[in-house]
């Protein structure tokens with residue numbers, strides 16, 4: 429079967445050029461970067477070069493880049509590290525309602541430890557409310573976190589304005605840039621944030637490696653204690669091949685950013701245009717223009733998203749459903765609910781995220797299959813039969 433991958437927001441395949449850069453560090457140059465001999469020095473040299481490259485690509489200094497096991501750890505560190513470092517100043521933190529689970533779940537943990545959270549709402553396009561942000565700030569607010577681009581609906585957030593507001597009030601500002609990095613330009617100076625997370629496997633780099641940018645001079649607690657790695661702020665033997673791959677993936681992503689954005693947004697727009705015009709009772713979620721180049725999140729009325737996902741999978745097409753399967757029960761996406769999408773519609777949502785290796789033929793094939801699947805599933809839906817009856821009777 430010809431397999432089609434439209435789930436690039438979940439993860440991307442490793443770029444072959446990145447793989448080639450990484451391989452020597454698994455075998456020939458396999459020293460521990462902290463060892464004081466030739467093999468250690470060679471490994472450390474590679475790590476230093478990678479750190480320099482990554483820092484310069486995002487407008488940071490090398491000493492502001494801390495490697496982590498990925499976006500989840502970087503998000504955890506941002507929240508928990510600031511909670512620890514500033515708990516005597518205050519215990520109130522602000523994040524948006526549409527943050528990734530790495531943030532939402534960590535916030536819930538911190539609430540149990542006595543921190544208080546305000547969850548910022550978004551409008552129907554998924555854009556955070558800046559006036560609500562202003563109103564939510566208190567003397568004891570120590571953290572504001574708004575993601576740069578949402579992983580479900582692709583909406584790009586006004587992070588620069590969020591950071592400006594945070595700065596005016598002397599509050600630490602963080603942005604989860606895991607989806608944005610490599611897809612749209614990201615520069616820490618331009619955004620004005622104090623902390624920023626990103627992860628290599630979202631831009632054709634290896635899984636299990638990410639980073640937290642921590643502005644020099646910012647007080648910061650630790651969550652992983654151990655050896656002296658990462659300037660004693662994050663213990664654990666450095667994953668040298670992953671770090672090397674991370675830097676290479678980011679430099680390729682930045683070099684080819686315009687070209688890729690143009691290409692994948694072309695695929696996305698063709699997909700959206702065809703779906704909206706050829707399939708009845710569908711709705712595009714997220715901002716129409718202020719969105720990631722590769723994201724199309726669509727609600728199909730009168731059907732369960734999971735049924736579409738499984739049917740597409742049988743046809744060899746990989747997508748993601750808006751609902752997350754938690755503790756055996758299917759809960760609708762917290763992002764769509766925050767945007768005011770009603771629960772039934774949220775259950776019928778599917779995320780299609782395109783990548784640089786996808787083709788127009790794949791898009792067209794997927795739309796053709798999708799039309800068949802949606803028609804078939806709706807034909808089996810008693811609710812849809814009823815609605816159709818009503819439509820006809822009007």
Ligand SMILES: *Cc1c(COP(=O)(O)O)cnc(C)c1O
Pocket residue numbers: 437438497498499500501503528530575577578579604605606607627628629630636637638
């Ligand atoms: C994927 C993702 C994460 C988690 O990153 P991992 O490296 O997979 O742990 C965090 N935030 C957003 C917005 C993401 O898309």
